[in-house]
Amino acid sequence: MKRRPTIAFAKWRLAVHLAETQKVQGHAAMPAFQCQCELCQSWQVAHLHVIPTDTLNELRRLGVQVATPNELYALSSGPGQREARAIYHVVGKVLSGPSATVFDKALAIETANYELLRTEPWFAVRVTKASESVAPSPSIDDKNAGDVIVIDCRFTI
Numbered sequence: 250m251k252r253r254p255t256i257a258f259a260k261w262r263l264a265v266h267l268a269e270t271q272k273v274q275g276h277a278a279m280p281a282f283q284c285q286c287e288l289c290q291s292w293q294v295a296h297l298h299v300i301p302t303d304t305l306n307e308l309r310r311l312g313v314q315v316a317t318p319n320e321l322y323a324l325s326s327g328p329g330q331r332e333a334r335a336i337y338h339v340v341g342k343v344l345s346g347p348s349a350t351v352f353d354k355a356l357a358i359e360t361a362n363y364e365l366l367r368t369e370p371w372f373a374v375r376v377t378k379a380s381e382s383v384a385p386s387p388s389i390d391d392k393n394a395g396d397v398i399v400i401d402c403r404f405t406i
């Protein structure tokens with residue numbers, strides 16, 4: 250068995266260390282660990298509807314425990330739809346795919362590069378190395394396993 254199988258996720262190709270990836274699922278040091286808030290509680294079922302089916306299957310293939318993200322929070326709230334963010338982690342290498350940042354000509358700065366996976370309801374994702382992200386990320390003991398990779402999902406809920 251290959252130690253780090255290559256697995257497609259959206260427009261990315263990741264070499265995933267499956268054993269180390271299991272260790273960073275539902276991680277005790279992460280903000281959403283055993284969180285009892287309404288959003289985290291409802292996510293147990295809601296993720297099945299919020300995440301596009303193809304993306305859900307790809308996340309499972311990566312070894313991600315989709316019901317228990319390491320971070321989950323609402324960015325906005327109101328009477329209608331709200332925007333929320335779910336963060337998952339895997340361990341391995343990003344082999345190819347869209348870059349983590351893109352140059353915004355209007356603002357003249359590098360901004361986070363989210364790939365739109367579905368327009369309605371809106372769902373976008375960004376893949377970065379944890380070392381290039383400000384999101385809280387678990388650390389790993391086996392440095393030969395690869396990088397901690399952040400799968401950063403934003404959507405309306």
Ligand SMILES: [Zn+2]
Binds near residue numbers: 286290321
């Ligand atoms: Zn919560």
